[in-house]
Amino acid sequence: MKENVLVIVKPDGMVHGHAGHVLTRFEETDLKLVGARVVRVTHDLAETHYQHLKDKPFFDELIHFLMGDLHNHQDLVLAYVFTGENAVKVGRDIAGATNPEQADNKSIRGSMGRVTTKGSFENVIHVSSDPLEAEREIKLWFTPEEIAIDIFKTTISGHRKVWS
Ligand code: DAT
Numbered sequence: 001m002k003e004n005v006l007v008i009v010k011p012d013g014m015v016h017g018h019a020g021h022v023l024t025r026f027e028e029t030d031l032k033l034v035g036a037r038v039v040r041v042t043h044d045l046a047e048t049h050y051q052h053l054k055d056k057p058f059f060d061e062l063i064h065f066l067m068g069d070l071h072n073h074q075d076l077v078l079a080y081v082f083t084g085e086n087a088v089k090v091g092r093d094i095a096g097a098t099n100p101e102q103a104d105n106k107s108i109r110g111s112m113g114r115v116t117t118k119g120s121f122e123n124v125i126h127v128s129s130d131p132l133e134a135e136r137e138i139k140l141w142f143t144p145e146e147i148a149i150d151i152f153k154t155t156i157s158g159h160r161k162v163w164s
């Protein structure tokens, strides 16, 4: 099934210079790049992005990690959207398991990620977990104008296109 997926090169991936490699790995698939932007991660954006983990003990640290507070205040991340057959599964296979120590050695997380001595996962990239979550996330990180093709319904508000 044709799907969309949001990928984010997280602050650890950015400071270690992995953004280009991550993009290359996705370009080697049949997925199509339809949007990309460098985003400054605010507290609000990080909290809304990870809202499903609000009750986890590692939530606060996760928010600060995504804001770059653990990586030299690298609060700029690369976010992009790929579209194509089984985009979520294809993307999550490239990423590898959530815990870098359990991820396949050849995956992005298995080869470039690490678990800190405090036990937090520095796992280089975010990849949406399912198509519905991908839609929510893409609409959070991108405006309709920033996606090159119409992947979701939009409406006009004033002079601007907005997600329906
Ligand atoms: P994924 O990023 O593989 O979709 P997730 O959505 O369950 O995983 O969690 C989001 C992020 O939270 C994950 O990339 C790293 C962090 N995380 C998840 N489980 C964790 C755990 N048990 N300990 C520390 N960090 C964790």
Ligand code: MG
Binding pocket: 127, 128, 129
């Ligand atoms: Mg997830």
